[in-house]
Amino acid sequence: MIALLVVLGAIIAYTLFNYFTQKKIVKTLTQDEFISGYRKSQLIDVREPKEYEGGHILGARNIPLSQLKMRMKEIRPDKPVYLYCQSGARSGRAARTLYRKGYRDLSHLQGGFKKWSGKIKHKN
Structure with missing residues (x-):
């Protein structure tokens, strides 16, 4: 029983560490905030190619x-x-991953593509 509690505590600690580390290194943007800045940035879809081809943010x-x-x-x-x-x-x-390699101006879309209601491009 004690071993189970120790493992559970370790999982919770690891999850909290990742959550707070991520909040420090990447800005989580609402769709409106994302739209207002993504044209002046490098817009990267990190999903697999099949997901990307099914529809992605224009650009x-x-x-x-x-x-x-x-x-x-x-x-x-x-x-x-x-x-x-x-x-x-x-x-x-x-x-x-990018932060560990020296990238500092990092933002990501809150809720991801499934919450996106802006312009979408589909691959033919």
Whole structure:
């Protein structure tokens, strides 16, 4: 029983640590805030290609989280980076990865693409 409580406590501590670390390194933006700034930034969709092809924010580049470490050179560290995924979890992880490599102006879309009601482009 004590071992179970220790494991549960460790999971809760890890979750809280990640939550507060993420809040410090990436700005979570509402859709209106996101719209007002994403045209002046590097807009990155970190979902997988099939998700991206099903519909994405107009002007977004697809760099899936699974390929981010290999494709980081495609993202300039001196310009703002706006990230989004389906719900916000993967874009948060992408922001942590970028932050560790020296990127500092990081934002992501609150609620992700599933909450987006702006312009969408579909791949044919």
